Amino acid sequence: MGDWIGVYKSVASATLRARLAYRWNFVLDLVFQIIMLIAELLVVVLIASAVHGIAGWSVYQIVFLFGLSSLSSGLYRVFASEFHGFDKYLVNGEFDSVLTRPAPALVVVSARSVDYEQAGMLVQGLAIVGYAAWRLHLWQIDGPILLAQILSGWISGGAIWLGIVIAFATLGFWTTRIDDLAPVVLYGPETAANYPLSIYPRAIQAIFYGILPVAFGGYIPARVILHKGLSPIWLLVSFGVGAATLAGAVGFWQIGVRRYTSTGS
Amino acid sequence: MAIVSANNVTKTFSRPTRLFRRGNEDSVTAIDRLTLTIDQGEFLGLLGPNGAGKSTLIKMLTGILHPTSGDIQVAGWSAQHQRARLAMDLGIVFGQRTQLWWDLPLHESFTILRRMYRVSEDAYRTRLAELAALLDLREFWNVPVRQLSLGQRMRGELAAALLHAPTLLFLDEPTIGLDVEAKAAVRQFLRTLNQEKGTTIVLTAHDMNDVEELCRRIVVINHGRSAFDGTMEALHQRVGMPSRLVVTFNHSVDQLTNLPFDCQAYGNQITASFNRARQSPLAVIDGLRQWGEIIDIQMQEPPLDLVMRGLYQAVR
Amino acid sequence: MGTFFVLGRASFRKNMVYFWAHMANNVGSALFGFIYIALWRAASHGHDVGSFSSQALVAYIAVTQTVLWATTFLPRDLGISTAVRTGQIAIDFGRPVGYLPRTIAAAMGDVAYNILFRSVPLVLAFLVARVYPWRNFLSPATDATFVVALALGAMTGILLQYLIGMSAFWTFDTRWARRLYFALTMFAGGQLLPIQLMPLALRQTLTWLPFQNLVSFPVSVALHHAYVASWISALVWVLMLTGVAIALTHKAMRRVEIQGG
Numbered sequence: 121m122g123d124w125i126g127v128y129k130s131v132a133s134a135t136l137r138a139r140l141a142y143r144w145n146f147v148l149d150l151v152f153q154i155i156m157l158i159a160e161l162l163v164v165v166l167i168a169s170a171v172h173g174i175a176g177w178s179v180y181q182i183v184f185l186f187g188l189s190s191l192s193s194g195l196y197r198v199f200a201s202e203f204h205g206f207d208k209y210l211v212n213g214e215f216d217s218v219l220t221r222p223a224p225a226l227v228v229v230s231a232r233s234v235d236y237e238q239a240g241m242l243v244q245g246l247a248i249v250g251y252a253a254w255r256l257h258l259w260q261i262d263g264p265i266l267l268a269q270i271l272s273g274w275i276s277g278g279a280i281w282l283g284i285v286i287a288f289a290t291l292g293f294w295t296t297r298i299d300d301l302a303p304v305v306l307y308g309p310e311t312a313a314n315y316p317l318s319i320y321p322r323a324i325q326a327i328f329y330g331i332l333p334v335a336f337g338g339y340i341p342a343r344v345i346l347h348k349g350l351s352p353i354w355l356l357v358s359f360g361v362g363a364a365t366l367a368g369a370v371g372f373w374q375i376g377v378r379r380y381t382s383t384g385s
Numbered sequence: 386m387a388i389v390s391a392n393n394v395t396k397t398f399s400r401p402t403r404l405f406r407r408g409n410e411d412s413v414t415a416i417d418r419l420t421l422t423i424d425q426g427e428f429l430g431l432l433g434p435n436g437a438g439k440s441t442l443i444k445m446l447t448g449i450l451h452p453t454s455g456d457i458q459v460a461g462w463s464a465q466h467q468r469a470r471l472a473m474d475l476g477i478v479f480g481q482r483t484q485l486w487w488d489l490p491l492h493e494s495f496t497i498l499r500r501m502y503r504v505s506e507d508a509y510r511t512r513l514a515e516l517a518a519l520l521d522l523r524e525f526w527n528v529p530v531r532q533l534s535l536g537q538r539m540r541g542e543l544a545a546a547l548l549h550a551p552t553l554l555f556l557d558e559p560t561i562g563l564d565v566e567a568k569a570a571v572r573q574f575l576r577t578l579n580q581e582k583g584t585t586i587v588l589t590a591h592d593m594n595d596v597e598e599l600c601r602r603i604v605v606i607n608h609g610r611s612a613f614d615g616t617m618e619a620l621h622q623r624v625g626m627p628s629r630l631v632v633t634f635n636h637s638v639d640q641l642t643n644l645p646f647d648c649q650a651y652g653n654q655i656t657a658s659f660n661r662a663r664q665s666p667l668a669v670i671d672g673l674r675q676w677g678e679i680i681d682i683q684m685q686e687p688p689l690d691l692v693m694r695g696l697y698q699a700v701r
Numbered sequence: 702m703g704t705f706f707v708l709g710r711a712s713f714r715k716n717m718v719y720f721w722a723h724m725a726n727n728v729g730s731a732l733f734g735f736i737y738i739a740l741w742r743a744a745s746h747g748h749d750v751g752s753f754s755s756q757a758l759v760a761y762i763a764v765t766q767t768v769l770w771a772t773t774f775l776p777r778d779l780g781i782s783t784a785v786r787t788g789q790i791a792i793d794f795g796r797p798v799g800y801l802p803r804t805i806a807a808a809m810g811d812v813a814y815n816i817l818f819r820s821v822p823l824v825l826a827f828l829v830a831r832v833y834p835w836r837n838f839l840s841p842a843t844d845a846t847f848v849v850a851l852a853l854g855a856m857t858g859i860l861l862q863y864l865i866g867m868s869a870f871w872t873f874d875t876r877w878a879r880r881l882y883f884a885l886t887m888f889a890g891g892q893l894l895p896i897q898l899m900p901l902a903l904r905q906t907l908t909w910l911p912f913q914n915l916v917s918f919p920v921s922v923a924l925h926h927a928y929v930a931s932w933i934s935a936l937v938w939v940l941m942l943t944g945v946a947i948a949l950t951h952k953a954m955r956r957v958e959i960q961g962g
Contacts, residue, residue, distance in 0.1 A: 123503060130500040138488035141529065145874070152880055159884075163893050167744045175743045217482060219449045222472035222502060300722040303729020312736045319743035324735060381451045383398060 124227045131231035139236055149237040154244050161186055161248065164315075175319045180255040181346050182315065187248030188270070188345075189313045189338030192277025194241035196285045201235035204306070206289035210296050215380065225377055226286075226370065256346070266345070272355050273341025279362030280337040283369035284309075290369070293376035309334045336361040387458075388553055388585050389423035389446060394455030396441055396609075415441040416452070417609035423587065425552070428579045430600030431589045434697050438609040439589055440557075446587070447475060447555060460552055473502060476546035476584075480558035483538070484545055485530045491541050492526050495548060502549035509548070516544040519574055536567030543574065547584075554578070556588045560595055572598055593689035605696060613696060617689075624695040626687040627658035630666060632673050633681040644672055704798050709810035716814040723818055730819070731826045734766035738832055751898045757924065760834035761895055763827040764920045770819035772854040772915045773886055775811055779804055779859070781866025782875040794954050801863070801950045808859040837923055850922040853935045857914035860942040867949045870956055885910075891917030897926060911938040 139146050164186065168179045177185070196204070209215040209229070218228045249270060253259065258266055288305045292298045309327075313334040317325055328335045336358040343350040396416040415438045423429055433439040444450040446459055448468035457464040460474040477484075485494040499509050517523055520540040525533055533541065539559065546554065559575070560568045576599060578584050590596055596603065603620055605613035613620060621628070627647070637653045646659035646669060655676075659669050666684060673679065716723070738759050745755040753761065781804070784790040794800055827833035837843055865878045872878075887893050890912040896904050907913055908928060914935045921927040 127501050130497050134486055134489060134493055134497050137493065138486055141488040145876075148877065152884075156884060159888060160893070164740075166894075167741075167750075170750065171744050171746070171748055174740070175746075214482070216444065216449050217479070217484060219468065220447055220472055220475065220477045222469050224469065297719075297722055300719070300726040301729070303726055304732060305729075308729050308732035308736065311733065315736075315740055316743075319739045321735065321739065324732075324739075381449065382453075 124223055127223055128227060128231045131228075132234040135232060135234050136236050146237060150240045153238060153240040157190065157241065157244055175316045177316050177348075178256075180252045181342075181348075183248060184252035184256065184346065185316065185338055185342040186314045187245050187250075187252055188273055188342050189277070189310075189334075190241055191245035191249065191274050192337040193281050193310045193313065194238065194245050195274075195278035196281035197238040197241055198235055200230070200233050200282055200285045201238070202229050202233040203285045203289035204233075204302075205299070206292045207296065207298050210292050219381070226373055229289075258345070269341070269345045269352070269355060272359060273338070273345065276341060276355075276358040276362035277334075277337025279366040280333055281310075283362075283365035283367075284332055284334070286366075286369040287372050290373045290376035293379050305332065313338045333361050333365060386425045387422045388425045388427075389421065389457075389459050389587075391419060391421045391442075391446070391457045392455055394419045394421075394445065394452045394457060396438075396445060396450065397453050414609055416445070418455070419606075419609065419611055421604065421611065421614075423585060425585055426579070426583045428575075428586045428599055428601050429588065430596040430603045431587055431606065432596065432603060432693060433606035433612075437606045439606050441609075442606060443555060443557065443587075443589065447477060448472070473549065474552050476549075476551035476554040478539075478542050478546045478554070478556050478559055480539070480556075480561040483530070483542065485538070485541055487531050488529055490527045490529055491522070491533070494530065494541070494545055498545055498548050504549050508550070512548060512550060513544075516547060519577065520544050520570075534567075535562050536564065536570070539563060539567065539571060540574075543571070547578070551584070553585045554587070556586065556590075558590055558592075559588070560590070560592055568592075568595075575599055593693065597689045605693075607697065620696070621686065621692060622661065624692050625660050626692050626695050628661045628666070628687065629685040630657045630659070630669055631655070631683040631685060632657065632670070632679055634677045635680050636677055638676055646672070705802060705806035705809075708803055708806040709813065712807040712810035713814045716811065716818075720818065724822070727819060727822050727826075730766060730770075731823055734763060734823065734827065735830070737762045737766075752926075753895065753898065757926075758895075759832050760837075760924055761920060763832045764834065764923050765892060765916055767820040767823045767827070768851065768854065768916060768919050769892065770815040770823070771812055771851055772858040772919070773890075774815060774819070775808055775858060775862050777862075777879060778866035778869070778875055779808055779862050781863065782869035785866075785869040790953075791957050794957055799950075800954075801946055804863060805859055808862070809855075812855045812859070834924065837925065843923065843925070847919065847923045850919040850927070850935065853939055854914045854916075854919045856939050857911055857935070857942065860939070860946050861911065863946050864942070864949065867946070867953055870953045885912045886915050889913070890915045891920070895921075895926075897921070909934050911942065914938055 161183070165179060165183060168174050168177075168182050173179060174182060202209070206229075209218065215225075218225050221228045253266065253270075285306065288298065288301065291301065291305075295301075309332050312320065312324070312328065317328055317335050317339045320328075325335075328339075340350065340354050340358050342348075344352055344354050394416055395414065395418055397412045397414045399412045417438075419438075419442070421442075431439055431442070441450065445452055445457055446464060448459075448464040448471050451465045459471055462471040462474070464471055484498075485491065486497065495509075495513065498504075504512070517526070520543060522540060522544055525537050525541075528537075530538065530541065543559070556575075560571050563571065572595065575586060575588075579586050579599075586599075588595065588600060597617065601616065603613065603615065603617060604611055605620075613623060615623070632655045634653045634655070638650050638655055644657075646657050646664060649656045649658075655673065657669055657673065659666075670679070670682065741758045741762055742755060744750075745753075745758055748755065750758060781790070784793060793803075796803070824833055828835060838847070861882060865875055865882060868878050869875050889907050889910055891907070892915075896907050896913060896917045899907065907917070908930050911934075913931060918927060918931045918935050921931065
């Protein structure tokens, strides 16, 4: 196990250096990411402040939720980029090379998956959460507890998103082409999770609680932290959902790899 | 000692299906009850027409695919159940794919591979010095892989595959796209590796020159079965492709007739084609001597790709 | 004319291969529509936002989602940068039929496919969810103007992508041009927020940019929100972009002739 952490670290740092070979692209990518996210947030803030909040959430509460959600999904964008575009491994047979390595396929693909360009999302998510917390006077309650709550929500959300993206990649072992499924499985839920889930039709909500449980990666923790009618026990529930999602996805991945080695499609 | 033993191995595929698209569900037998043993130190050429099951076999031997039935032991490990452990003993070069980090200087790839294959610092240093000397890596050691010439890259690939001192090396088209000089360098290296280090090598190639020059044993796969297994000479005999003898006389000769083999005359040269399985070259020369004084004799073996074509036709 | 029709039909058929994958993608596209509709609905609950009623906003989002497929979701830079990188472009330039009209014809095939198998299913989904403003389309005058506006929008989208592709002759990487285009469609095109809701100075500026042709203009025509200025802007831009595309094509061809690509 310790060995694989070493492998992961050396491959991940090599990936960073490879990216830095194109230094200007790297910087511009980072700037572009941040501008796009801020612009989207600004539009929401504009709307929300024009109408004094959405669905019982004040402007800064929404900003807080937006920040927490993008922190969560930011983790999959930064640490699981190769799963996200997993088709290419199956289309050009690159997965064969992965299987010739002396490490579990999940470790090898993960190690190549670190996408530093997207790190701007995390920096910015932290800034947004911090700013909203300040405007909402959350610090006055209890700093360390607040930090622990935010961290717990973030970790739960991160685990949920990593689980979803690994499961998404695993679908490729059956269908090969998965990029057309990304809007349904990844991008749509990712956008949806930025806002209070109560605004969506019940059918869509049910999906976000049950099938793709992104509710527990932003909305539920935010409701606990912002005292919107949920007790702190829900942070534990979210954590449990996160762990279960990730574990389930890893199990699903193993089944997928087994299918691949028996069919080699 | 056997380093590879595949026992009665069968691999069937049901045709892959597209997203939401029902493909043909008929199953295809890629490898059909194949048994193959490779001994330590062999240099084996694995040949066969496209779609014969060659690459399926390689994938099973390297643990990428699992057999439908039968058992494969490689380097003492079960290829099916101990893939990650087996990988430590295998070196793999697929000519059309790279295992090097494209955007990084060549040496970075080695640092990563050292970690991945848990090569100790000392072993790494000696091994690398050796490989760098044999493959002339120094001259492009600090160059990003994407800027290397094809020949340089292949040298890098070979070194990368051998860094962890594998006992068994799989090569798929290692000289594809290389110029004559680079090909010669790669072949020379492989020969040294096999003869001096005792590394077992399994080679698949479309370039028959690679196979002819390097491999002592040839296995031909066709329709998922072993269609031939033996030496190059045995292969020639088996196919019965004519050997050719070019005989030069000190005077010009006419078209000869009434000989038990086929002759073509051109100037003062005669090219005789005959089957070595049925006639010895000496008998042929004796037969020709009656036409005058011979000043030179050249023996030509049929080129391997002709032999292969003959073989594929014979076993179809 | 026959050649262009065949080219368009070929790219239409090329898309057909991935029909079911596209249908899966449509579900995602509809999901996005429903997310933004829910968001706007919740935000504008009971209030008018500027000149838009809550219902009008929902209608704006729904129509936008369907129009995007006709105007902006085309093959990336129409495949031109790839052709430049691989050198295929020299062969393409050498064909007896003009490169620009040929590329446009192929892109038209994509647009036709998208309208039929991307926009129409979305319209159906939005009709079922009762968020599509079908009453507006009962008037033949609206239908006729909408079709013209959509055609102008599609043409603008094709030409802009064409120009991005042509830029590959002078810059190594078209990624930045593509991203900028994406961002401008989103903010300056009215995809995220109707231009009509923006501050006056911004609204006037954006009306005179080509990006309004892609979303804001055709959608506003359908919803009877379009300014006369938008019509003039749309027409002028299509003509201007065509001119620029012709000029750039000539320049690029000369470049290929001199440098061999």
